[in-house]
Amino acid sequence: MNDGNTTLNELKEQVHRLCLRKGWGVDGVQNPQQVAMAMTVEMSELLEHFQWLNPDDVRALMAGGDPERVALIAEEFADVMMYGLQLARTLGIDITGQVLRKIDIVDRRPPKPYNPKR
Numbered sequence: 001m002n003d004g005n006t007t008l009n010e011l012k013e014q015v016h017r018l019c020l021r022k023g024w025g026v027d028g029v030q031n032p033q034q035v036a037m038a039m040t041v042e043m044s045e046l047l048e049h050f051q052w053l054n055p056d057d058v059r060a061l062m063a064g065g066d067p068e069r070v071a072l073i074a075e076e077f078a079d080v081m082m083y084g085l086q087l088a089r090t091l092g093i094d095i096t097g098q099v100l101r102k103i104d105i106v107d108r109r110p111p112k113p114y115n116p117k118r
């Protein structure tokens with residue numbers, strides 16, 4: 001399974017089956033308030049891998065010069081996504097529909113003034 005051959009619904013169900021196997025939540029459904037809070041904790045863990053990087057470090061990261069760090073970032077990204085998928089499944093959020101809706105909203109929004117000194 002990879003991004004090219006897996007649907008978001010299939011991923012939602014994979015995460016749900018993990019919750020069932022682990023005995024998390026009620027019938028594999030965890031409290032969405034707690035899931036949202038856990039998502040921010042995982043987001044902080046992801047950010048930790050960027051903490052104290054200088055612009056050259058980030059450029060190297062983007063150029064493939066730090067695969068070990070990218071692997072750690074990918075792991076935390078997966079944690080964030082798994083909570084997001086769980087939240088979407090529990091609340092009946094259609095991820096594709098909502099992302100496309102948001103793209104449309106942002107597309108229509110006038111550009112914000114850019115101030116590089118901020």
Ligand SMILES: [Mg+2]
Pocket residue numbers: 042045075076079
């Ligand atoms: Mg984590």
